Amino acid sequence: xxxxxxxxxxxxxxxxxxxxxxxxxxxxxxxxxxxxxxxxxxxxxxxxxxxxxxxxxxxxxxxxxxxxxxxxxxxxxxxxxxxxxxxxxxxxxxxxxxxxxxxxxxxxxxxxxxxxxxxxxxxxxxxxxxxxxxxxxxxxxxxxxxxxxxxxxxxxxxxxxxxxxxxxxxxxxxxxxxxxxxxxxxxxxxxxxxxxxxxxxxxxxxxxxxxxxxxxxxxxxxxxxxxxxxxxxxxxxxxxxxxxxxxxxxxxxxxxxxxxxxxxxxxxxxxxxxxxxxxxxxxxxxxxxxxxxxxxxxxxxxxxxxxxxxxxxxxxxxxxxxxxxxxxxxxxxxxxxxxxxxxxxxxxxxxxxxxxxxxxxxxxxxxxxxxxxxxxxxxxxxxxxxxxxxxxxxxxxxxxxxxxxxxxxxxxxxxxxxxxxxxxxxxx
Numbered sequence: 001x002x003x004x005x006x007x008x009x010x011x012x013x014x015x016x017x018x019x020x021x022x023x024x025x026x027x028x029x030x031x032x033x034x035x036x037x038x039x040x041x042x043x044x045x046x047x048x049x050x051x052x053x054x055x056x057x058x059x060x061x062x063x064x065x066x067x068x069x070x071x072x073x074x075x076x077x078x079x080x081x082x083x084x085x086x087x088x089x090x091x092x093x094x095x096x097x098x099x100x101x102x103x104x105x106x107x108x109x110x111x112x113x114x115x116x117x118x119x120x121x122x123x124x125x126x127x128x129x130x131x132x133x134x135x136x137x138x139x140x141x142x143x144x145x146x147x148x149x150x151x152x153x154x155x156x157x158x159x160x161x162x163x164x165x166x167x168x169x170x171x172x173x174x175x176x177x178x179x180x181x182x183x184x185x186x187x188x189x190x191x192x193x194x195x196x197x198x199x200x201x202x203x204x205x206x207x208x209x210x211x212x213x214x215x216x217x218x219x220x221x222x223x224x225x226x227x228x229x230x231x232x233x234x235x236x237x238x239x240x241x242x243x244x245x246x247x248x249x250x251x252x253x254x255x256x257x258x259x260x261x262x263x264x265x266x267x268x269x270x271x272x273x274x275x276x277x278x279x280x281x282x283x284x285x286x287x288x289x290x291x292x293x294x295x296x297x298x299x300x301x302x303x304x305x306x307x308x309x310x311x312x313x314x315x316x317x318x319x320x321x322x323x324x325x326x327x328x329x330x331x332x333x334x335x336x337x338x339x340x341x342x343x344x345x346x347x348x349x350x351x352x353x354x355x356x357x358x359x360x361x362x363x364x365x366x367x368x369x370x371x372x373x374x375x376x377x378x379x380x381x382x383x384x385x386x387x388x389x390x391x392x393x394x395x396x397x398x399x400x401x402x403x404x405x406x407x408x409x410x411x412x413x414x415x416x417x418x419x420x421x422x423x424x425x426x427x428x
Contacts, residue, residue, distance in 0.1 A: 001036060002028045006125045006134035011161075012179070013141035014324040015217075016379060017047075017098040017119065022056065024083075024091050024127075032083045036096055037067070039075040041174070043127050049097040049326075050235070053078045056091035066416045068112070072128060097379050100189075104218035104286070105180060111285075113216045115237035116146060117183045123151040123163045130171055135164035142182040148178035148238040158216065184237045187217030188284070189326040198364045199313060201397055205303060208295040210403040211321065213284070215239060220285035229283065242322040250274045250296040257281070257292045273320075287330040311340075313388040317347065318378055323331040326379040334371040334388055335359050339396040343371060348384040351375040363400040 001219060004024040011018040027033050027147040040048055053076075067077040077394045084090050100115045106304070109115060125134050138161040145156060154163045161179055194210040216238055229235050239376055246253065248269070255265045255278060266277040280290045303315045345353060358367030361425075371388060 001129045002026045002127045003125070003131045004133070006127075006131050007412075008047050008125060008134070010119075010136065010138045011179075012102060012119045013139055014182075014185045015099075015102060015189075015406055016049075016324050017101040017121075019096045019098070021094040021096075021290060022091070022381075023094065024089060025401070026089050027084045027086050030086050030358060032085050034080055034083050035080050036092070037072065037075050038064075038078055039128055039172075040075055040096070041073055041125055043120060044098060044101065044409065045415075047101040048096060049379045050095070050097040051076060051101045052095045052381070054093050054095075055081065056093050058174040058199070062092075064127045071420045073290075075128075087362060088252070095380055095419060099377055100216070100377060102183070107218060108221040109218045109219050109237070109286070111228065111312075112234045113287075114144075114182050115184050116180060117217075118181045121177055121179075123149070123177045123252065124166065124169050124173040126172065126174065128171050131169040132167075133167055134167075134169060135162065137162050138179060140179070140183070141185055144182040145316070146263060148181075151175050151177060157266075185324070186239045186241065186322070187215055187237070187286070188213055188239055188322060189216050190321060190330075191289070191328050192328050193318065193321075195318065195330065195332045196335065197313075197332065199304065199337060200300065201304075201337050201392065201394075202299050205298050205300050206295070207298065208293065209319075209321075210288060210291075210293050211289050213287040215284040215286050219287040224285065224319060235285065235426040236243050239284040241277055243292065244276045244278055245320040245414040246276055246296055247298050247302075247319075249298050249302060250275050251298075253296040255292060255294050257290070269381040270385065270388040277355040307314075309391050309393050311392055313390075313391055314385050315404060316336045316383055317351070317373070317375070317386045318383055320380065320383060323380075325380055327382075328376065330375045330378055331345040332373040332375075335372075335394070336369045336371070336388075336390055337392055338366060338368045338399070340369050340390045340392045342389070343392040345371060345373075345408040346387040346389070347373070348386060349382065363401075363403050366404075 004026050007022040009020045025036060032417065042135055046060055051064055051065045054060060055062065063079040064076045068075060092279035099163065102119055103119045105116055117250060123136065125131055140159045143159045148156065148161050151163055191214050192212040196208045198206040254261065254265060255276065265279060268275045284290060303313060305312045317332060318327060338410045357370045357372065360367050
């Protein structure tokens, strides 16, 4: 294989590093090719959160699987839709998202200082194939660039740094580059996300998320002055508020922390979703954290489908918390109705399924099945639907109403018997 042209766009305008590759590949061998290999540099692999490959024409997504080898310990095998015959050409688009890949420099700043960060990468496309011609464009959040590594030819134009074009680059070429620039975008990460999805066959799905958010940007050096924060344009890298997007059908929304309900939040209904503006009790500077709970209800007919006694729950594994989010650790608990069986799970990407458990609430006898999932290092691209198949007999829906009726009947019978008994020692 031979890469005729390679165009890379590296977006580092937020806290994420989003790299888009547009590759023109030529089968310069004598045999057909069914797949191509895309390696990831070892120093960047630990920060890789999302990987996707698709055809440029038509945009059909291709299957990409991790397939490490001794020569390439961190690589993906991209399965082509059709076999690429000898001498033929194909155009691919490969997207990769990296989290926690930008480092604040300096690591500590005062309340009045702006935040500077460093991006470290490779001036060349890291590939096991020879590259005929390649260009890399790095899109920054500001034109205030302290410095960048110069690899001829390279240039700067406002908030864009361009490397290349480079011709006839050998396989697995590396040339380290560092771009030092101003980036005051929110560096918020979700340290822990606990998402409860409770399914009811009486027309409602209750969702509650317990979230721990921390600011992983440059830490605040010195004390915090609220007077100066309100009087001057200081704390530009701090976060006063952020927006969470809820389903359009969300109702009974609440937002609280350990103290109680936070009344500074605002709820707006848009065309496609409900926008919840969350304003913590204090602004978040580097190294600061906040903890809160969000809950709401959605109608079950939008996410629950059935054929007879076979049901499918199709809902998002995680939802939008804030723009360009990073979720370090996520645990999802799906609580099914009591009596559910034959549970099967389909996820859009690899997650860890924990042992199932039981959840007891009002009028439960044997407990409700709970499916628990765990995932790490998630970004917005991971907001995708999962499917949970299970069986549930409609007759069991009447179990709790019958228990209530039986309890009341027993109570009334007890009262009837009690008022008719004579507990006196002597007759009048």
